[in-house]
Every structure is written in C-alpha cells, then in structure tokens.
C-alpha cells in the first residue's frame with residue numbers, strides 16, 4: 001500500500017469543501033477505455049460524469065467547461081471491480097466477533113475493510129454472508145463510506161451444516177447461538193428456513209445465501225454431505241422469488257449442486273468437485289458459477305500452511321484442490337456464465353484482485369476473466385430484481401447511463417491483467433465521488449456523507 005487508509009479517508013473528507021451547486025461534472029480526458037463488455041481498448045478517449053452517472057463516452061474529445069478535469073495521462077479507464085463472494089465482517093473466521101469481541105468491534109473492523117476494498121478498486125461487492133445488513137443500509141445512506149454492497153445477510157444452514165459453529169456437546173437448538181452474531185441462522189425444516197429468509201429480506205438482503213453441502217473449514221459436515229432437504233431448499237427459493245430475487249448456494253459436489261438447481265438456485269459458489277455433466281446442466285439451465293481461484297488452487301493446494309486447520313480440515317482442503325483445476329477448465333469449455341468472488345478475508349483482504357489474476361492463469365483469456373469482475377458480475381447482480389438498491393444506472397461497464405463507478409489503472413489490463421492490483425490502481429470513483437486519487441494536481445468531488453447530521457458530525461461547512 002502506498003498510503004495508509006487513514007490518510008485516504010482524511011483526503012476524502014478534505015475534498016468535500018469543493019462541493020458545488022447543481023449536478024457536478026467530472027471530465028476525464030486522455031484515457032484509454034476498456035468498457036468491460038467489448039474486448040478492446042479504445043485509445044485516447046474522454047468520459048463525462050455528471051452527478052453519479054456517466055453522461056457521455058467519446059472516442060475523441062468532449063467539451064464540458066464547468067467540469068472538474070481529470071487528465072488520465074494515458075491510463076486505462078475501466079469499470080470499478082466487482083467481487084462476488086466477500087465476507088466484509090470476517091477477519092479471522094466466523095466466530096471472532098461473536099466470541100472474542102462484540103458487534104461494535106465488528107462494525108469498526110468492517111468499516112476498515114470497506115475502505116480497503118475501495119482502495120483496491122473494488123467499488124461493488126456481493127457479500128456472501130455475515131452481519132452486514134445494517135452496514136449496507138448505512139453505506140447506501142451515505143453515513144459511512146464503502147463499496148456498493150449486495151448483502152445476503154446471515155447465511156442459512158442446517159444443524160450440522162457448513163455454518164454450524166457449535167460444540168460437540170451442544171444440545172438440540174444450542175446451535176442457534178450463531179444468530180447472536182447475526183452471521184448466520186441454523187434452521188431445520190421449511191418453516192424455520194422461511195422465517196430466516198424473510199428476516200434477512202425485511203432488512204434489505206438483496207439475495208439469500210444457503211449452505212447446500214459439506215465445507216472445508218467446518219467441523220460437523222463431511223465434504224460429501226448434502227445439506228438441506230429438497231423441501232427446505234424449495235421453500236427458501238420460493239421466498240426469494242416472492243421478493244423478486246434469487247438464492248446462491250455453497251456447494252462442492254454433484255449431489256448438492258443438482259439438488260440446488262432442482263430447487264431453483266441460480267448461482268453456485270465453489271462447485272469444485274462436480275462432473276462435466278453437471279457443468280453442462282448449469283449451462284443449459286442458465287445457472288452461474290462463482291469462482292474462488294486463490295482459495296481452491298493456492299490455499300487449499302498447501303493446506304499445511306493454514307495453521308488453524310485440523311487434520312480433517314486439511315484433508316478436506318486437499319480434496320477440494322484436487323478437483324478445482326479440472327472444474328474450471330470444464331466451466332470455460334462449456335462457456336458458463338462465470339463471476340469471480342474471492343472469499344478472501346483477514347490476511348487476504350488486501351489482495352482481492354489476486355483471485356481474478358489467478359483465474360487468468362487457468363483461463364488464459366484476459367477479456368473473459370475481466371468480465372467475471374465487471375459485466376458478468378453486473379449481470380448476475382441484476383438477478384436481485386426488485387431488491388436491487390441500485391436501479392438508476394448500470395454497473396460493471398463504462399457506458400452512457402451507467403453508474404460512475406470508475407477506476408484508472410496504470411497500464412493495459414488486456415495485455416497485463418496484473419495492473420488491476422492495488423498499487424497500479426491510481427484513481428477510484430464510486431457513484432461519482434472520488435475515494436482514491438494518486439493523479440497529480442487534481443480536484444474532484446470526494447465522499448460526502450448524506451443526511452442532516454452530516455455537518456455537525458463531520459465538521460463541514
């Protein structure tokens with residue numbers, strides 16, 4: 001990191017003094033544009049942002065006399081990156097902020113994590129499960145800075161499922177203590193599952209996350225296990241559909257993935273142990289795949305390095321690793337709709353782009369891979385339908401009418417995908433506001449919290 005988050009946060013606040021009346025305009029000149037949809041680089045273009053939306057994209061110059069000017073100096077403009085499997089409130093697993101701290105500490109940590117995502121150029125995340133619903137609301141209301149969040153809320157898991165963090169001697173029902181941290185809900189039977197799904201959705205969950213099969217970092221669920229009955233899964237999907245949205249499922253193998261698809265689940269997370277036949281079915285039925293390349297290929301390739309894993313967990317990690325490369329190759333061969341989501345927190349938080357870059361080592365197709373973190377991700381996010389809080393513009397592309405979620409990277413990502421790493425992400429704009437600016441001598445509107453309490457709280461004006 002070239003600068004600390006603290007300094008960036010202060011700089012953001014300092015810029016707010018430049019606020020003007022009317023919709024603010026920012027004119028980017030001298031930028032090469034990768035729009036996240038077409039696999040080409042448009043050289044020497046210009047882009048005009050008005051308010052929080054992209055107003056004009058030009059292959060040449062544009063005129064906007066009242067706009068703030070940002071000379072990109074030949075950098076590449078691309079859509080803000082999207083991570084499709086984050087856990088913003090996790091630092092050291094699911095239990096740390098339930099057992100060892102409290103929710104205030106969790107909130108403070110999460111605020112820091114969100115600034116870090118922005119600093120890396122990730123302007124949107126889909127949170128795949130944690131106590132994030134209040135934070136997402138606060139970000140949307142401008143109370144705290146953060147990426148756009150598509151929150152799942154607490155994930156849904158069965159007794160003995162991937163999210164069962166109880167102890168061996170628990171009595172029936174004791175597992176509910178997971179709920180105390182609002183990280184997840186242990187539910188058994190359609191009625192309990194429905195109640196938990198509705199509880200998430202009433203507080204703004206944009207989709208529902210379920211644990212549909214065995215996991216690695218959990219104690220009571222062998223990897224081969226299938227979780228939730230067909231009836232339970234269908235009940236949860238039914239509630240999601242009643243809210244106009246969808247369900248994503250943690251699942252590794254054929255039996256759990258196929259049961260999830262049968263029930264109407266739209267996105268499979270992980271998927272690393274399925275057969276080619278299941279991949280073909282996903283393609284035929286329009287089910288998307290969410291890829292965690294670093295976790296499956298790097299971390300689970302060397303499970304002995306994960307010091308807090310038991311022998312059993314290390315064995316499960318090895319098993320997942322053994323199928324990962326083949327599964328990714330089949331997914332590429334059959335042209336699944338793929339998105340990337342790191343599932344990387346704690347020590348891996350600062351390196352979210354690595355998940356995308358690692359996938360490129362398998363795919364060897366930069367545009368295909370960049371789409372997983374831009375336009376493909378945006379397409380899946382639209383499946384949140386009526387629950388999508390961001391309906392004013394499009395995400396994941398540099399296009400007229402799109403949200404002004406923009407990054408400038410130093411280099412051509414189509415030639416060298418590693419330029420999406422933090423240290424070559426020189427400029428970050430989300431919703432028309434600047435969160436990072438390493439360009440020299442620029443003025444641009446920065447994060448400005450909303451609401452009447454703003455002036456008193458932040459000491460502005």
Ligand SMILES: [Zn+2]
Pocket residue numbers: 085087128343
């Ligand atoms: Zn996860």
